[in-house]
Amino acid sequence: MGKIIALANQKGGVGKTTTAINLAAYLAAEGKKTLLVDVDPQGNAGSGLGLDVMNLQETVYQWLLGGQTFETAMKKTRWENLEVLPANIDLAGFEIDMRDEDGRDYVLRRRLREVADRYDYILIDCPPSLGLLTINALTAADSVLIPMQCEYFALEGLTQLLRIIKLVQNKLNPELKLEGLLLTMFDSRTRLSTQVVADVREHFGKQVFEVVIPRNVKLSEAPSYGEPIGVYDPLSSGALAYKKFAEDLLARQRA
Amino acid sequence: MGKIIALANQKGGVGKTTTAINLAAYLAAEGKKTLLVDVDPQGNAGSGLGLDVMNLQETVYQWLLGGQTFETAMKKTRWENLEVLPANIDLAGFEIDMRDEDGRDYVLRRRLREVADRYDYILIDCPPSLGLLTINALTAADSVLIPMQCEYFALEGLTQLLRIIKLVQNKLNPELKLEGLLLTMFDSRTRLSTQVVADVREHFGKQVFEVVIPRNVKLSEAPSYGEPIGVYDPLSSGALAYKKFAEDLLARQRA
Ligand SMILES: Nc1ncnc2c1ncn2[C@@H]1O[C@H](COP(=O)(O)OP(=O)(O)OP(=O)(O)O)[C@@H](O)[C@H]1O
Ligand SMILES: Nc1ncnc2c1ncn2[C@@H]1O[C@H](COP(=O)(O)OP(=O)(O)OP(=O)(O)O)[C@@H](O)[C@H]1O
Ligand SMILES: [Mg+2]
Numbered sequence: 430m431g432k433i434i435a436l437a438n439q440k441g442g443v444g445k446t447t448t449a450i451n452l453a454a455y456l457a458a459e460g461k462k463t464l465l466v467d468v469d470p471q472g473n474a475g476s477g478l479g480l481d482v483m484n485l486q487e488t489v490y491q492w493l494l495g496g497q498t499f500e501t502a503m504k505k506t507r508w509e510n511l512e513v514l515p516a517n518i519d520l521a522g523f524e525i526d527m528r529d530e531d532g533r534d535y536v537l538r539r540r541l542r543e544v545a546d547r548y549d550y551i552l553i554d555c556p557p558s559l560g561l562l563t564i565n566a567l568t569a570a571d572s573v574l575i576p577m578q579c580e581y582f583a584l585e586g587l588t589q590l591l592r593i594i595k596l597v598q599n600k601l602n603p604e605l606k607l608e609g610l611l612l613t614m615f616d617s618r619t620r621l622s623t624q625v626v627a628d629v630r631e632h633f634g635k636q637v638f639e640v641v642i643p644r645n646v647k648l649s650e651a652p653s654y655g656e657p658i659g660v661y662d663p664l665s666s667g668a669l670a671y672k673k674f675a676e677d678l679l680a681r682q683r684a
Numbered sequence: 685m686g687k688i689i690a691l692a693n694q695k696g697g698v699g700k701t702t703t704a705i706n707l708a709a710y711l712a713a714e715g716k717k718t719l720l721v722d723v724d725p726q727g728n729a730g731s732g733l734g735l736d737v738m739n740l741q742e743t744v745y746q747w748l749l750g751g752q753t754f755e756t757a758m759k760k761t762r763w764e765n766l767e768v769l770p771a772n773i774d775l776a777g778f779e780i781d782m783r784d785e786d787g788r789d790y791v792l793r794r795r796l797r798e799v800a801d802r803y804d805y806i807l808i809d810c811p812p813s814l815g816l817l818t819i820n821a822l823t824a825a826d827s828v829l830i831p832m833q834c835e836y837f838a839l840e841g842l843t844q845l846l847r848i849i850k851l852v853q854n855k856l857n858p859e860l861k862l863e864g865l866l867l868t869m870f871d872s873r874t875r876l877s878t879q880v881v882a883d884v885r886e887h888f889g890k891q892v893f894e895v896v897i898p899r900n901v902k903l904s905e906a907p908s909y910g911e912p913i914g915v916y917d918p919l920s921s922g923a924l925a926y927k928k929f930a931e932d933l934l935a936r937q938r939a
């Protein structure tokens with residue numbers, strides 16, 4: 430059964446989607462069958478890979494509720510080994526629909542178990558909140574990857590997030606591990622970035638990936654072309670960092 | 685009665701908190717009695733002004749539920765005319781507590797009416813979601829200000845947000861106006877920024893503020909000193925842009 434990794438951080442704009450798209454694409458390029466699942470109603474993971482998510486009838490929402498099969502909701506991409514289960518605004522209905530349902534925390538976990546053996550890796554892109562959709566992702570996952578900006582507000586939210594992860598481990602998913610912390614949008618010209626990296630490494634040591642993703646405009650341009658960075662600008666600093674990150678992540682699995 | 689402006693955008697990391705803090709500080713500096721209300725459980729508006737929000741017992745949450753008076757929850761700042769109603773993780777309980785309550789959309793509106801006449805402006809910083817806390821802010825507000833990054837994903841989320849605003853206008857708060865769209869984190873070195881600005885101005889015309897806030901590292905350093913940009917680095921490009929924005933916003937009120 431494939432490894433399921435949730436990308437979560439309730440702080441907004443820290444690079445969850447950018448990391449999900451580019452990690453998925455590099456894993457696929459390394460020959461791993463990879464599924465990118467979007468559980469954020471903004472739908473950026475799908476649109477960042479060129480899908481017109483706003484006009485899709487069958488998305489992760491219809492599949493979660495049982496109205497659609499996996500085959501109709503899942504979209505193949507132009508890239509071998511990379512498939513996407515996109516989201517759009519319909520998914521905002523999930524929290525309301527599931528409000529009084531027992532087992533509402535396990536919906537994604539149960540559905541993903543049905544298809545997990547078709548993939549080597551399943552990445553789940555979360556919204557910037559700690560609501561039912563993120564809880565579903567943490568309950569379904571084998572591990573959680575935490576993208577963190579090299580910014581002041583980034584440290585504040587981490588305590589809250591680690592508390593929620595502990596809660597999920599105790600009550601919903603005892604197997605959930607921390608895949609690690611990935612520092613993003615590092616700007617070598619500013620003292621603040623260097624300070625945040627030093628603070629995070631001091632507190633979390635080995636749980637922080639060696640690779641730091643630099644701030645690189647190519648990463649923010651790539652989604653407007655519907656391409657992962659490895660396709661859009663493979664020699665950019667952003668591409669080289671995400672490629673190295675994917676290699677490190679794979680090496681950790683073998684260790 | 686003071687004017688209540690909600691700062692909302694479900695896309696994360698677009699500059700809602702940075703705009704709320706710095707607009708509030710410049711309005712206060714112009715002699716306007718200003719209250720900054722944080723309805724984001726991350727609590728960045730309070731911590732960005734130097735408050736140790738994690739250890740506060742009385743916050744916006746206790747005031748909203750009626751357990752505390754406004755005087756104990758509200759915090760004065762070092763700066764004249766600027767007061768803060770901070771949030772912390774306790775506020776995450778609000779959505780669960782209010783789940784089956786009638787009138788749960790009007791809680792903030794009712795509570796703010798009790799104190800609105802003490803202020804000229806009340807700014808409400810929203811979390812990156814369209815849940816009950818943001819709905820409460822839109823229901824309480826006279827107008828909504830939408831900070832938008834000059835990035836590709838920014839345009840995607842705008843349609844969803846405008847739809848929710850329409851919904852609130854129809855069902856909860858017919859007086860709600862659009863204060864405007866404020867473009868943030870503009871990076872003059874990238875084509876993408878210029879493209880997004882052009883697209884947004886084309887679609888929204890006069891609803892977009894003339895001033896564009898540049899990407900400026902001083903803006904992300906200021907909260908680590910607990911100071912608004914006008915205090916931390918008053919001649920930085922970020923400070924000058926927010927000062928001009930506050931002046932434009934005030935001029936619009938008089939028009
Ligand atoms: N390393 C980087 N360098 C430059 N821009 C980046 C980088 N990583 C992400 N971005 C851009 O910053 C913005 C925020 O990133 P992204 O949308 O991936 O964050 P997120 O955590 O998924 O946001 P949300 O909380 O809204 O889901 C996007 O416009 C993205 O293109
Ligand atoms: N114009 C700017 N230039 C440089 N950095 C900025 C600018 N505006 C905001 N920032 C930084 O970018 C990050 C995101 O900004 P901010 O936290 O204000 O966004 P937000 O919309 O409130 O995020 P959230 O969705 O998590 O509430 C912060 O670390 C902030 O310091
Ligand atoms: Mg995202």
Ligand SMILES: [Mg+2]
Pocket residue numbers: 700701702724728809810811
């Ligand atoms: Mg904020």
